[in-house]
Amino acid sequence: MKMFDVYPRYDIDPVRGLGSWIWDQEGQKYLDFYGGHAVISIGHSHPHYIDRVQYQLRQLGFYSNSVQMPIQDELSQKLGEMSGYTDYELFLCNSGAEAIENALKVASFHTKRSKTIVFENAFHGRTSLAVTATDTTKLIAPINQNDRFIRVKLNDLEAVAQCLDASVAAVLIEGIQGVGGIQVPDDAFLKELKLLCKQNGSLLIVDEIQSGYGRTGKFFAHQYAQVEPDLITIAKGMGNGFPIGGVLIHPDIKAWSGMLGTTFGGNHLACAAGLAVLEVIESEELINHVNFMGDLLWKALGSLENLVQIRGRGLMIGLDLTGDSKPFRHSLLEEQHVFVGSAAQSNTVRLLPPLGVSQEELVVFLEAFKKVGYA
Numbered sequence: 604m605k606m607f608d609v610y611p612r613y614d615i616d617p618v619r620g621l622g623s624w625i626w627d628q629e630g631q632k633y634l635d636f637y638g639g640h641a642v643i644s645i646g647h648s649h650p651h652y653i654d655r656v657q658y659q660l661r662q663l664g665f666y667s668n669s670v671q672m673p674i675q676d677e678l679s680q681k682l683g684e685m686s687g688y689t690d691y692e693l694f695l696c697n698s699g700a701e702a703i704e705n706a707l708k709v710a711s712f713h714t715k716r717s718k719t720i721v722f723e724n725a726f727h728g729r730t731s732l733a734v735t736a737t738d739t740t741k742l743i744a745p746i747n748q749n750d751r752f753i754r755v756k757l758n759d760l761e762a763v764a765q766c767l768d769a770s771v772a773a774v775l776i777e778g779i780q781g782v783g784g785i786q787v788p789d790d791a792f793l794k795e796l797k798l799l800c801k802q803n804g805s806l807l808i809v810d811e812i813q814s815g816y817g818r819t820g821k822f823f824a825h826q827y828a829q830v831e832p833d834l835i836t837i838a839k840g841m842g843n844g845f846p847i848g849g850v851l852i853h854p855d856i857k858a859w860s861g862m863l864g865t866t867f868g869g870n871h872l873a874c875a876a877g878l879a880v881l882e883v884i885e886s887e888e889l890i891n892h893v894n895f896m897g898d899l900l901w902k903a904l905g906s907l908e909n910l911v912q913i914r915g916r917g918l919m920i921g922l923d924l925t926g927d928s929k930p931f932r933h934s935l936l937e938e939q940h941v942f943v944g945s946a947a948q949s950n951t952v953r954l955l956p957p958l959g960v961s962q963e964e965l966v967v968f969l970e971a972f973k974k975v976g977y978a
């Protein structure tokens with residue numbers, strides 16, 4: 604049997620990772636400024652992560668949600684403390700798209716409404732509802748098509764206000780748009796959005812799947828705007844590669860038995876991985892580190908010529924080149940052995956390094972960047 608061929612892949616076969624680096628079969632070393640698509644938060648093969656997951660696997664890898672699971676309470680407690688959302692409740696699942704599906708479902712159950720306002724350029728995943736919330740028509744199969752999403756321009760409050768009516772359960776917005784090319788919602792826009800939602804009896808869902816877990820220099824990107832969403836979706840950096848996702852749910856929203864569910868969500872091993880990530884973010888003060896490294900990187904990038912624009916926050920950065928970024932990204936990888944990400948716009952490069960990236964690694968990155976010819 605062959606693999607169903609849906610991924611355009613680089614001709615590289617990584618076999619080992621450590622911190623910000625991965626190695627291929629031949630022993631060639633690569634600097635990872637893509638983090639496996641914003642997934643690697645605490646770095647590849649972090650020793651505490653390995654110990655925590657290994658220990659849990661030896662104890663008990665999995666049991667279903669039909670039993671008491673104190674490790675889930677431990678995870679939700681720690682996440683509440685570190686994110687500042689101590690009074691919210693946590694639902695655990697396995698991926699970003701699943702977190703989005705569940706957040707939309709909770710909003711719909713709670714408001715008894717069925718429509719959601721979403722934004723141009725948004726990416727929320729590929730499952731049935733998440734894919735129609737996503738702004739890429741070609742990903743939507745006929746079976747996914749529905750009229751439950753209303754799409755407006757990012758930062759256009761007037762457009763949101765015009766669409767908000769008694770049918771709207773929620774407004775769904777990324778903390779910072781990732782796949783859409785690192786587009787940052789204005790702080791004032793987010794604040795007003797929250798007010799408009801409240802006035803209309805709609806919920807605000809912030810998708811922090813890519814922008815959360817310290818990547819932007821705060822635990823969640825929306826915390827720059829000092830708004831409190833009703834629902835927050837998380838995944839990617841939450842497990843540093845272990846499949847885990849979740850939804851933080853405002854205490855006004857009440858759970859009922861059977862409202863949501865999943866077989867694998869919140870299993871022992873996933874919780875151990877999730878706890879290891881939080882413990883490392885805390886013990887290595889990674890959010891302070893992101894602010895420090897982010898400042899250095901932004902300053903250095905600001906002095907490069909031929910960059911049309913730099914967007915983002917902390918270590919979630921979008922760079923617009925003057926032309927197509929594809930040949931640039933390929934040269935960076937093949938000649939300089941540096942991974943970066945692409946985005947919906949062909950001229951954008953996305954930088955999503957592990958949060959513990961060092962100053963020396965920034966220098967390696969910048970030298971490689973210059974050698975390829977964009978400075």
Ligand SMILES: Cc1ncc(COP(=O)(O)O)c(C=O)c1O
Nearest residue numbers: 698699700726727728781812813
């Ligand atoms: C903002 C955002 N939401 C949702 C998703 C979907 O996550 P997953 O691929 O884990 O389903 C992604 C994935 O890139 C994302 O960036």
